[in-house]
Amino acid sequence: MKKLFIALLGVVAITFNVHAQKKSGAIQYETQIDPAAMAAASGFPLSDEMKARMPKSVKANYELLFNATNASYMPVEENEDSNGGGRMNMGRMMMRFGGGGGNRDYYYSFVDQKVFGTVDLNDTTFAIPAKLTVDVSPVGGFGGGGNRQGNENANSGVVQFLPGPPTVEIIKSDETKKILNFNCNKVTIKSTRKAKILDMEKDVIDETVLWYTNDLGFNFSPNPNMWTEGVVLAIENKGGGTAAKSIEFRGVSNKDVNLPKKAVVITPEQYQQKMEAMMKRMRNNNSRGGQGAPNRMIIN
Template sequence: MKRKFILAIALVGLGMSSMAQKKTSGAIQYQVTVDPAAMAAASGMTISPEMLARMPKASKIDYELLFNATHASYMLVQDFEDSNSEGGGMTGGMNMGRMMGRMGGNANRDYYYNIPEKKMYEVFTLNDSIFVMPGELKLNLGGNNGFGGGNQNRPQGQGVQNQNAGQNRPNNQNNSVVQYSNEPPVIKVIKTDETKTLLGLNAKKAVVTSTRKATVLGMEKEVTEETVIWYTNDLGFDFSPNPNIWTEGAVLSIEAKGNSTIAKSIEYRNVNAKDVNPPKKAIALTKEEYAAKMESMMRRMRNNQGGDRGAGGNQGNVRNIVIN
């Protein structure tokens, strides 16, 4: 009888150990929802029925966060078999794979995290080569409306159109109804006591407001945009589906007018190490080297456009190219 009791305790202990190990590894599915009409209205535009009929409809795009005890990755998903699809995977069968691609004309970026070292890396393609560059989690709404990939780097190519892409252009080159001043926004972060359970995790609420001076249909105004963030410390690592919208912990939800990024499901399972580590063939690139490459590309584009105009091509029709 005593031996059976000891065996029962051992089995319970083994089960608890297995469960604890299981919860340090898994996948979270995120969905980005974009409603161009709602975003335009939030910026102060008056939308006529005719204009509304011509605007793109709301769209949804899926992303996946994979994590284990030491590393994590976040990227666009499509139906494809991941490394756990053949043997070793707890779920087996077809899982969601990841791909690097392009959406909306913006370079898509994959993000990799070294959890113990609290480091993040951006992986992207440029001129048919794959590069890896150090990144960081931060709160930086200075170059954008706080969403749409919400930052100057347009991470993830999240399909959100940059409402303010022309804000630093000369006024005669900016066709936007809302023209923001070049002054930096006033950012306020309110960490509330409000909590709720998301995916079985305890989530806390933070509200971020960004206020900027702008000209809306010729009238000077102050435009305030509010972003609601729900984050958790239960996962034991820092993360955000948008690296420029982060305050603390692992972000499960980012919500603003007309667009949102929300964690829809979580599955605790084994995750293959190669799925959460940057590709070995990626070329290391510093931020300074990246900036130099972008400047070189812009210089070549300007020279090519100048040549076209000189040859009688698009004379007087200056095109503005924004590389995010």
């Protein structure tokens, strides 16, 4: 009887351990874009020479670490492009600044449903509050929402977007599929904006497809501005997308998923002000012929 009791305790312990492991682990994501298609979808004109110099595809890998209370999402290695160019060529710059979400380190707190994006600027790590939502503002600001400079950039091409927010439809579907052996549901985010194309007013329609699962028990998206519910395992849009490639259930330390203690929390408006001030100093330095010490900026 004693041996049987010990055996039963062993089975319970193993079951509990397996269950606990399912609450923490790592998911590997891959983002792939076509820079020319991405630029065209954003209304940026490209010459044939620019297209020829751009890579056909740009890939980057990211890792989501999660445990029962927190998660972090960040790049895990150098971006790769089909031209094998330098670190800051056109394709990689578009991946870094145009991806909307995957270009920052993000930290999630499941208990209070908080999201922070971090950026290193002038030797300081700033944490900017974000949120899981649907935000299709053109060239959105950090963590969502458009800004004045973003709208000006969006109107710099042959597509002249008219003032006013886009019309957004969230279209749920009965279509499902398996991703990493999880049951995933499909939802389409459709945005419609008024624009002038060659002086003719037209509707510019953009659609992004999300595949999400509720099987993991928390909320997450590789792009915080593209989320409706659950854990988004794939994002499909014009010019590319992001997809989960593998998952490993294992122990994850709190220090790997908690917001860094050195991070200084600031609002998106304060971050925008710092960026504008820095750009103003850079323009002043350039107008003086590059005199003076350059400003140091590190953006991860």
